[in-house]
Amino acid sequence: MNFFSTAAKKSPWLYRINAGSCNGCDVELATTACIPRYDVERLGCQYCGSPKHADIVLITGPLTARVKDRVLRVFDEIPDPKVTVAVGICPISGGVFRESYAIEGPIDRYLPVDVNVPGCPPRPQAIIEGIAMAIEIWAKRT
Ligand code: SF4
Numbered sequence: 001m002n003f004f005s006t007a008a009k010k011s012p013w014l015y016r017i018n019a020g021s022c023n024g025c026d027v028e029l030a031t032t033a034c035i036p037r038y039d040v041e042r043l044g045c046q047y048c049g050s051p052k053h054a055d056i057v058l059i060t061g062p063l064t065a066r067v068k069d070r071v072l073r074v075f076d077e078i079p080d081p082k083v084t085v086a087v088g089i090c091p092i093s094g095g096v097f098r099e100s101y102a103i104e105g106p107i108d109r110y111l112p113v114d115v116n117v118p119g120c121p122p123r124p125q126a127i128i129e130g131i132a133m134a135i136e137i138w139a140k141r142t
Pocket of ligand 1: 022023025089095
């Protein structure tokens, strides 16, 4: 294994997909990026702006009918091996939007989910714990 693959194993890039969230989970995700107390970069990872650069994808929201095709298309752009984290109860079960006519989720009907972080919204500590689990899974796959 060369230097770059060793370093890359310890430095996964995170990408966020909003699948119709109310933004509550996204605000908590933002705290893991912006507030030093919760800073997720101490785990060695960082958020990126392109799905093509991502290793771990964090999905919020219940997967609405309106965004489903776009979410699946963006998810396909993330190179393998990728690890998927469902953030909040919405992608896991539909949450408060469950059984709505506008909802196509839960998200695992369409995508493989590796880590669930329940909560409405989950606390930043729970999100960071989920990301840490995702990093372990990702390191085993690379
Ligand atoms: S889990 Fe709660 S906070 Fe998160 S998107 Fe769903 S309703 Fe909003």
